[in-house]
Amino acid sequence: MPVWLREHSWRQSLTAVYLSLPLRGARATAANIFCSEQYLKVSIPPFLFEAVLYAPIDDTNSTAKIGNGNIFFTLYKKEPAIWDSLTLANADKEKLQHLRENAILEVQEKAKEETKAKKITKQENKKYALEATMKLEEAERKRIEDLKEKERQKVTKELELWKNQQKDGDKYKSIQAKEELHQEKEPLKERKNEKLNKTRIPNEGSSKTRLKSTRGCGGSCSIFSQDLKEEQLPAPRAAATIKVNFTPRVFPTALRESRVAEEEEWLHKQAEARRIINSDLSELEDLKEEEKNPDWLKDKGNKMFAMGDYLGAVNAYNLAVRLNNKLPLLYLNRAACHLKLRNLHKAIEDSSKALELLTPPVPDNENARVKAHVRRGTAFCQLELYTEGLQDYEAALKIDPKNKIIEKDAEKIRQLIQGTMQSS
Amino acid sequence: MSAVLGLERPQVVSHVQQALSYTVFDCKWVPRSARLMCLGSAARGTGIIQLYELHGARLEVLREIEKPKPIKCGTFGATSLQQRYLATGDFDGNLNIWNLEAPEIPVYSVKGHKEIINSIDGVGGLGIGEGAPEIVTGSRDGTVKVWDPRQKDTPVANMEPVQGESKRDCWTVAFGNAYNQEERVVCAGYDNGDIKLFDLKTMSLRWETNIKNGVCSVEFDRKDINMNKLVATSLEGKFHVFDMRTQHQTKGFASVSEKAQKSTIWQVRHLPQNRDIFMTSGGSGSLHLWKYEYPAQRSKKDSEGSEMGVAGSLSLLQNVTLSTQPISSLDWSPDKKGLCVCGAFDQTVRVLIVTKLNKI
Numbered sequence: 001m002p003v004w005l006r007e008h009s010w011r012q013s014l015t016a017v018y019l020s021l022p023l024r025g026a027r028a029t030a031a032n033i034f035c036s037e038q039y040l041k042v043s044i045p046p047f048l049f050e051a052v053l054y055a056p057i058d059d060t061n062s063t064a065k066i067g068n069g070n071i072f073f074t075l076y077k078k079e080p081a082i083w084d085s086l087t088l089a090n091a092d093k094e095k096l097q098h099l100r101e102n103a104i105l106e107v108q109e110k111a112k113e114e115t116k117a118k119k120i121t122k123q124e125n126k127k128y129a130l131e132a133t134m135k136l137e138e139a140e141r142k143r144i145e146d147l148k149e150k151e152r153q154k155v156t157k158e159l160e161l162w163k164n165q166q167k168d169g170d171k172y173k174s175i176q177a178k179e180e181l182h183q184e185k186e187p188l189k190e191r192k193n194e195k196l197n198k199t200r201i202p203n204e205g206s207s208k209t210r211l212k213s214t215r216g217c218g219g220s221c222s223i224f225s226q227d228l229k230e231e232q233l234p235a236p237r238a239a240a241t242i243k244v245n246f247t248p249r250v251f252p253t254a255l256r257e258s259r260v261a262e263e264e265e266w267l268h269k270q271a272e273a274r275r276i277i278n279s280d281l282s283e284l285e286d287l288k289e290e291e292k293n294p295d296w297l298k299d300k301g302n303k304m305f306a307m308g309d310y311l312g313a314v315n316a317y318n319l320a321v322r323l324n325n326k327l328p329l330l331y332l333n334r335a336a337c338h339l340k341l342r343n344l345h346k347a348i349e350d351s352s353k354a355l356e357l358l359t360p361p362v363p364d365n366e367n368a369r370v371k372a373h374v375r376r377g378t379a380f381c382q383l384e385l386y387t388e389g390l391q392d393y394e395a396a397l398k399i400d401p402k403n404k405i406i407e408k409d410a411e412k413i414r415q416l417i418q419g420t421m422q423s424s
Numbered sequence: 425m426s427a428v429l430g431l432e433r434p435q436v437v438s439h440v441q442q443a444l445s446y447t448v449f450d451c452k453w454v455p456r457s458a459r460l461m462c463l464g465s466a467a468r469g470t471g472i473i474q475l476y477e478l479h480g481a482r483l484e485v486l487r488e489i490e491k492p493k494p495i496k497c498g499t500f501g502a503t504s505l506q507q508r509y510l511a512t513g514d515f516d517g518n519l520n521i522w523n524l525e526a527p528e529i530p531v532y533s534v535k536g537h538k539e540i541i542n543s544i545d546g547v548g549g550l551g552i553g554e555g556a557p558e559i560v561t562g563s564r565d566g567t568v569k570v571w572d573p574r575q576k577d578t579p580v581a582n583m584e585p586v587q588g589e590s591k592r593d594c595w596t597v598a599f600g601n602a603y604n605q606e607e608r609v610v611c612a613g614y615d616n617g618d619i620k621l622f623d624l625k626t627m628s629l630r631w632e633t634n635i636k637n638g639v640c641s642v643e644f645d646r647k648d649i650n651m652n653k654l655v656a657t658s659l660e661g662k663f664h665v666f667d668m669r670t671q672h673q674t675k676g677f678a679s680v681s682e683k684a685q686k687s688t689i690w691q692v693r694h695l696p697q698n699r700d701i702f703m704t705s706g707g708s709g710s711l712h713l714w715k716y717e718y719p720a721q722r723s724k725k726d727s728e729g730s731e732m733g734v735a736g737s738l739s740l741l742q743n744v745t746l747s748t749q750p751i752s753s754l755d756w757s758p759d760k761k762g763l764c765v766c767g768a769f770d771q772t773v774r775v776l777i778v779t780k781l782n783k784i
Contacts, residue, residue: 151777151779152437159760233556234555235556236572236575237570239581240582241584242584242622242628243584244566244586245589246585246589246592247617247634249592255636256637256638256660
């Protein structure tokens with residue numbers, strides 16, 4: 001049950017009513033006051049004060065001042081008149097209820113309208129602000145454009161001026177040159193010598209005099225100056241060629257830093273694919289990664305050969321051949337090992353295989369072919385098949401005629417053959 | 425475009441734009457005039473040379489010449505000021521020198537290369553420098569050849585790959601160091617990132633390096649002085665500036681490099697009136713104007729006591745985007761400071777004015 005506040009005091013003038021409501025200790029805010037045209041309510045739980053006013057008031061302009069433990073209302077009357085009392089006397093319950101409801105509705109309506117109005121003003125303000133900034137920016141842009149335009153015009157004028165100067169300069173110089181021509185036609189030879197002397201002094205001075213005499217001249221003058229010029233210019237250079245080496249690049253496209261990573265990956269994949277051509281998967285599982293690479297194995301074999309471990313080298317080469325039987329160098333090196341091990345037949349076989357793989361015979365594999373022939377030749381000779389050996393040596397000589405060692409050895413074999421032929 | 429308050433920096437102002445009906449590969453100013461040449465390839469597969477004159481705010485066509493093969497590059501560098509013959513390289517490997525007054529028959533013609541001539545440069549003409557006028561061409565067949573217009577059919581120098589070596593495309597060539605009658609160098613850039621410096625006096629390779637990206641354009645800051653700086657631009661938006669005054673035996677020349685943009689830098693051109701300012705043009709249709717500042721000491725001694733160069737620093741003066749397509753060619757006017765022409769693959773040639781260069 002609310003506690004009714006009844007100790008209010010009021011006084012009035014023709015246009016306004018002044019109502020003072022003590023609060024009895026409660027704190028009031030604007031939210032506790034509910035006011036419409038004819039109804040006033042202050043509700044601060046548990047306190048309650050309500051009044052159905054005698055006549056309608058202008059609630060938008062009326063004020064309520066909260067402070068000092070009471071609320072002081074200043075209510076402006078709609079119609080200036082003197083009220084008999086603050087509230088309507090004969091208010092029965094239903095009427096009161098009705099009035100209350102109306103009041104609430106009225107206030108709600110008013111609130112709605114107010115928010116609408118606020119929205120509209122806000123939008124308008126925004127629009128205005130936007131337009132104002134746009135104008136400012138427009139002005140700024142225009143200023144810059146104008147400055148640029150001015151510059152452009154200034155430069156255009158300068159250009160035109162310069163162009164005209166050029167034309168005048170040309171005309172002037174052609175007139176001058178014509179005058180000179182008239183003068184020149186007599187002491188022709190002297191002038192020529194003079195000019196020659198002048199132009200012998202190196203530097204811009206000479207080029208200017210050259211220019212002056214040739215600018216704007218007609219045909220007759222040009223031959224004269226042409227001769228002069230040709231006398232001054234050095235002869236064409238002696239033709240020569242410079243050989244150039246390029247930084248190696250596999251791809252025909254241009255080099256781009258951003259593509260380098262992709263390209264490296266591609267090349268790596270290609271190398272991987274080349275590594276294992278013939279492979280027996282079951283045996284290879286035991287091998288280490290490096291040992292599956294024929295190139296690595298070849299290197300290993302070479303090292304072992306250099307140290308004298310010929311059997312080990314042969315093993316390495318064997319494994320390499322199993323992995324990739326198309327590399328001629330493997331057979332070539334294995335032949336060398338066999339020679340050292342005196343497995344002459346095997347040496348011959350391997351050199352032959354190497355030679356087979358080294359077709360077509362091109363300058364690039366000359367070295368390899370020479371070696372193959374020499375090794376086979378040596379093997380033949382050690383088997384005392386001197387004629388075959390000589391054939392190989394001569395083939396080697398054919399590829400590399402400048403090799404003295406091969407020549408000497410071939411001579412020796414020839415001698416041997418002749419010796420045996422003589423003795424038999 | 426960068427909006428600059430106070431406009432203290434040089435501005436790149438577009439003066440004239442001209443739409444063309446062919447693809448323009450090269451554009452050059454005709455020396456001592458307000459005329460310019462555009463070289464390119466028409467859609468029907470023929471070569472076009474157009475001569476324009478600048479009249480106020482527009483370009484007027486003075487002459488249009490059609491040739492059987494598309495033309496890739498051209499230069500006025502090796503002719504005299506009076507003759508002003510244009511040397512061109514075309515898609516078929518032919519080097520021709522034309523007299524523009526009588527363009528039906530070339531003054532000099534040779535089938536110099538087996539494949540397209542990518543780049544051409546001339547030295548010794550226009551009253552600049554001394555020595556014989558020469559033209560150098562670089563081609564996709566991997567060779568760089570130097571020609572003297574007085575000698576028919578054979579080049580006076582030929583830089584070709586060693587027998588059996590696979591060739592790389594030569595994308596750009598430039599002359600330099602032509603400060604007296606004997607000295608000359610040719611710098612060539614290749615698609616595998618190689619830059620090679622050939623000395624024509626000793627007919628040998630003087631220096632080489634690899635900048636890890638295909639080299640699109642090389643230029644010395646001046647052709648006719650003791651070589652001072654070399655700018656090399658490449659793919660991937662990078663360019664390098666080499667200080668060419670001090671060569672170290674192993675380290676070569678000192679350099680500073682800059683990554684300007686994500687796209688290829690097609691061209692670099694130094695301002696003829698100030699050799700420390702240059703413009704680079706990019707594949708994104710932009711132009712960047714740079715200034716090089718020298719270091720306090722241009723050379724210093726290394727640990728063994730031999731001289732090595734010190735590279736300076738670069739600052740970007742201005743940057744502007746003109747087109748959506750690459751700007752493939754650029755040329756400063758030798759007569760008017762700040763006037764330049766650029767041709768782009770959107771079939772437009774633009775005349776630009778760069779202002780406030782006097783204040784740099």
